[in-house]
Amino acid sequence: MELKSKIGPLVAIIITVAAVLWIYAGGHGITASQHDSPTNTNESNSNNAEHTSLSNQKHSVQVTNIQAQSINLYLALSGQTLADKILTLTNSYPGEVVKLYSTKGDFLEQGAPILQIDTRVLKTQIRETSALIKQRNIELNGLNKLKDINLTSHVRLAEAETNLASALTSAKSLAIDLENATVTAPFSGVLNTLDIEKGQMLSDDSAIGTLVSLNPLRIQVTIPQNKIHHIHLGTQGKVHLATGLETTGKVSYISRQANTESRSINVELLIDNPNHSIAAGLTADVTFALSQQKAQALSPALLTLDDDGNTAVKTVDSQSKVVSYPVNIVKSERDKVWVSGLPSEVNLITVGQGFVNDGDIVDIHH
Template identity: 25%
Template sequence: MRIVPILTALVVVTVLFFLVFQREQLLNFAAGGDATSPPAEMAEPGETAASDATEASPTVETGTGVSVIAFRSTAREIDSAVLLRGRTEAARQVELMAETSGLVISEPLRKGMFVEAGQIMCRLDPGTREATLAEARARLAEAEAAAPQSGARVAEAQARLDEALINLNAADKLSEGGFASETRVASAKAAVEAARAGLVAAESGEASSAAAIQSAQAGVAAATREIERLEITAPFAGHLESDTAELGSLMQPGALCATIVQLDPLKLVGFVSELDVDNVNLGVLAGGRLANGQEVAGRVTFLSRAADPVTRTFRVEVEVANPDLTLRDGQTAEIVIAAEGRHAHLIPQSALTLNDEGALGVRIVGDGDITAFAAIELLRDTVDGVWVGGLPDEVGVIVRGQDYVSEGVPLSVTWQEPDA
């Protein structure tokens, strides 16, 4: 009952012996050669050289190559594109805050409503602000009424100064002729100094009157502005993202009244790497595909000049129309930005392979039907294949058997039309 395992073991040992210790003789026998040929070290010098030459190019000597399937590809001009992952973003969004304190006296507006620019969102109780404005206006009127009196006092002081100067001049003339005493001259000089002091005082009063007018005007403006702050209005048309402040609630400066977003137009926001940023230009066409399959189109309106310090990417904004407001803020989007066209080949994705250094490329049919490797650049992935760059304009791409040959191996090529 144990004879079968024993025979199996003997067969396995025999096969392993020939594969390990008699490999060359076994290969020669399989190729139809003389398995009893003497080894290289026992052959004549001329025979050794011939044997080495034979081992260096066995396929060339027999005139056969590795069978592969390839197709001839011609480069075509394609519109290149930069692919980004991003999101939708509202064109504008604002949180309306209170600038003054007071009780809300307006009925609240519910979130989701569409509001127009200038529409009142929250109205606050004016309290005593109307009285404050009236008081400021009264002070302004009082200051304006006192202004002419100040001007009259300045004119009167100037006239007194002029009169005192005339008297002083006359006293000096009379004193030179001996018709007036020194006492009269000194008295005239004292009158001039007193008139000048009166003029300075009158001018100071006029300046104080002007300052009072300006102060009263500032009070009126402040009271008016305080009343204007009682009504919080929408700066632009949009949708409410939150309810407005509830009736009767107390608002303090900085308290939230409402949040408004504008969704038309909408922005597609993405971040482009520093390797592709030079391929993006302002004003070029761009499109986006949302997670639900909806597609939109627009143009690039912004490209950041400064990279994000963490990711080293640059912000890109694409403005798209959203008249029916079907697009929402914060949706995931795949953004495609048009770039300068390039020459490329459309090849099956299965034709891609790696060389010994790990570079991505394709194996091609070189001159004399010899295998060659060409590194490629992936440009675009489609359902029909991949668009690649870096290849000559005319090239034979191996699509079957590329993983069984290496550079320099002769080929037996079967040409066919491309699958894509």
């Protein structure tokens, strides 16, 4: 009985150890079997081969050879005509308008009369002042004679001299008023407006009308700040007016202050307008001829952006490798643009540029 009681637990321990060993051996066998499965190995090799094949596959692109050409660059701008001078005419002597020498729209030479203000009272004052001057001269001469014989004082003599000087000053002032009573054109031009009528009373400094000088005629345009270095005083420009007239002008003024909003600079040209036939305020197209430049022509659809956000095009070099070049548009036409920044001769990608990147090796088709 004693032996049986000892054997029972021993058998149980042996059975338990055997079971654990069997489970362990079976699990490893299953795991090894999964790793060594021919099916899984073949699938893995197939996927790796497919991935390698895709990564090595070349894109096909179509290219065309373009070469640099010398082109004439032009700067086309739109502006307007301006009068050379504009002046609001005013009178300097108050009174009634008694005569109009000119009408609105007349061309006036410098100094031509425009209107006359009543001067009857003024002329009376002038006659009185002339008489007073004679009187003051007589008085002064008499006192000088008395002075020679010591019969007058220096005070009376000085007073007589002052009275004569005052009369002469009054005469000069009246002469200026007489001149101002006739309003004349201060420069040659067109009497563009005339705002008074005969018989109208004018106070001092009343507005009469406007005088406009249109010869030479100014053309004002605004030039972008990145183009202003092409323009200098005396630079010639072709001018095409809305009326159909074409002529040439020279730059006479370049502003030293750029527009803070548009970053452009005002420039003015002068053109001849001897008959004042061209009005101010008309639309004027101005074209400046700039220097020649080497550039290549291509379709604007081939332009793209590089990684830095610059306008660029994609090309293929002699090793069939894609190379991007940043370019600048120097001239635009209806169906093409001219760009700078490329080598003098280059193979430009025209089809397939959207599927390739810098450094890709491609199959080329011309």
